[in-house]
């Protein structure tokens with residue numbers, strides 16, 4: 001049995017990745033389960049999906065706590081304590097990370113077999129958008145050793161189902177193939193999770209006054225630092241700025257502060273929607289790819 | 293009479309009149325380029341932190357996820373059908389506290405219901421109508437992304453004719469996607485007798501906030517029905533949220549207006565309306581009207597309805 005866990009951000013397409021891998025494995029003759037964690041569907045918010053592949057019928061149900069393969073589509077998720085994508089992995093787990101950094105950068109931190117590729121760059125070139133579903137599915141299919149023809153068939157089937165047109169399907173089959181050829185098949189070692197067994201804790205009845213969550217802080221969400229969501233970074237060229245305030249007023253989530261009569265971007269929180277770039281009448285805000 | 297008085301007192305005249313105080317923090321789990329949170333950020337600039345936000349299930353559910361909140365204001369979460377009932381409870385509690393002199397009159401709070409169109413136009417309409425009927429003194433920001441977005445873009449009562457949603461996918465049998473006309477929430481509120489009803493757009497923040505500032509003088513239910521661009525649900529790039537809203541208004545698809553004690557007035561009349569096609573074609577939810585072959589009939593029908601609306605409204609205004 002191979003357990004694959006996908007971590008990404010809403011909009012990158014991890015749910016689709018897990019489905020494509022599942023369908024490709026099914027077409028190759030395996031028993032398969034694939035499913036995401038149900039939650040609000042939000043672009044940028046952490047997303048988790050799973051695929052289980054087996055030669056025997058799969059009797060277990062539920063999330064994967066001890067993955068053989070982890071695919072992390074956004075390295076900034078490693079910093080997200082709530083998601084904690086490497087949770088439950090063992091020394092033998094294989095961790096694939098999409099990043100423009102090199103493997104050594106992650107090796108020490110993660111302490112498992114790490115494979116790193118800059119898939120976002122390929123997605124931007126091939127698809128024109130930072131959508132990673134088919135690239136990651138390609139990587140996953142190769143790692144677990146599925147034949148390329150089943151991968152291609154699965155991409156087609158899954159994308160048709162979500163209403164993609166022929167051109168998108170063609171481009172995505174190309175993307176999947178590129179992902180497939182970026183990595184080598186790996187040997188999957190069956191191991192036990194390093195996590196201690198999960199204990200069921202009984203929660204006693206408490207008066208709602210005690211048991212209802214109350215947040216006594218105000219406006220503390222900035223601590224979550226959604227700046228990690230950015231693919232592109234807006235940069236204000238102050239020589240060109242005429243302090244018209246449009247970028248400031250239109251920034252959806254107050255990630256632009258108004259200081260000394262100029263806009264100042266709060267990069268810890270700017271999500272990189274690029275509304276400010278689009279709306280600046282003087283083209284005073286430029287774009288660079290994050291991390292460059 | 294009151295309408296006339298309000299017209300004279302335009303309070304937010306330019307973008308520089310919009311306060312730079314912030315009452316919504318970044319870091320909420322809203323998509324990049326979310327028009328709905330922008331609308332909430334703007335309205336709270338004028339209502340301030342002495343406000344209780346009452347919210348029903350929808351995308352704003354994740355505005356407050358323990359232990360984080362995006363709001364400086366207080367926040368109460370209700371079941372989807374009954375945000376206005378939650379507002380009533382808070383109003384009653386405040387009134388009693390003031391009457392018993394437990395709090396001072398100037399410690400009173402604004403009550404702002406914030407819900408999506410699904411709650412505002414279908415699931416929560418009953419509790420809304422009854423709150424209007426009781427003349428409850430509260431504000432209502434209905435951010436209208438024209439579908440049940442939090443659960444994956446299912447059609448609501450305000451989904452426009454011709455839009456694709458996950459429950460009205462265009463097929464060969466039903467090539468339009470959504471076949472119904474959207475419910476006119478503005479008229480529902482006006483006919484229910486609400487003293488202040490407005491349509492707004494975050495792309496027109498001066499118009500929006502001027503309405504909020506002037507409405508402060510009115511006691512009773514106050515609606516701000518806000519067309520709020522939704523990048524994933526409408527399928528366009530996040531950077532285009534403001535532009536989409538602007539095209540909606542300039543094409544006449546979204547009319548900016550207000551009704552003060554039943555007297556309706558357009559607060560912005562596009563000088564020369566651009567073709568609705570400009571608005572439709574940049575959104576993926578209307579792509580099937582253009583590809584693989586252009587559905588001229590449907591686009592013309594949408595244009596015709598918009599033209600008819602303005603012909604009637606402008607004639608009436610003269």
Ligand SMILES: Cc1ncc(C[n+]2csc(CCOP(=O)(O)OP(=O)(O)O)c2C)c(N)n1
Pocket residue numbers: 349350351352371372373407408409410411412415437439440441442443448
């Ligand atoms: C009575 C009830 N029915 C269904 C749901 C499931 N539900 C949660 S959020 C949501 C969508 C709300 O849509 P809308 O009010 O338009 O807000 P949006 O998600 O678009 O922000 C639904 C249907 C619910 N919470 N309660």
Ligand code: SF4
Pocket residue numbers: 234250251252253255256265266269270271272273274275276277
């Ligand atoms: S990119 Fe978006 S979030 Fe970032 S500063 Fe510009 S408008 Fe604000």
Ligand code: SF4
Pocket residue numbers: 236240241242243244245246247248263279280281282283284285
């Ligand atoms: S929109 Fe452009 S010109 Fe205006 S304040 Fe922002 S950066 Fe300056």
Ligand code: SF4
Pocket residue numbers: 041042043321322323324325326327328329351437441442521522523524525
């Ligand atoms: S789905 Fe739409 S309304 Fe909901 S958070 Fe995302 S952009 Fe905003």
Ligand SMILES: [Mg+2]
Pocket residue numbers: 408409410435436437438439440441448
């Ligand atoms: Mg909605």
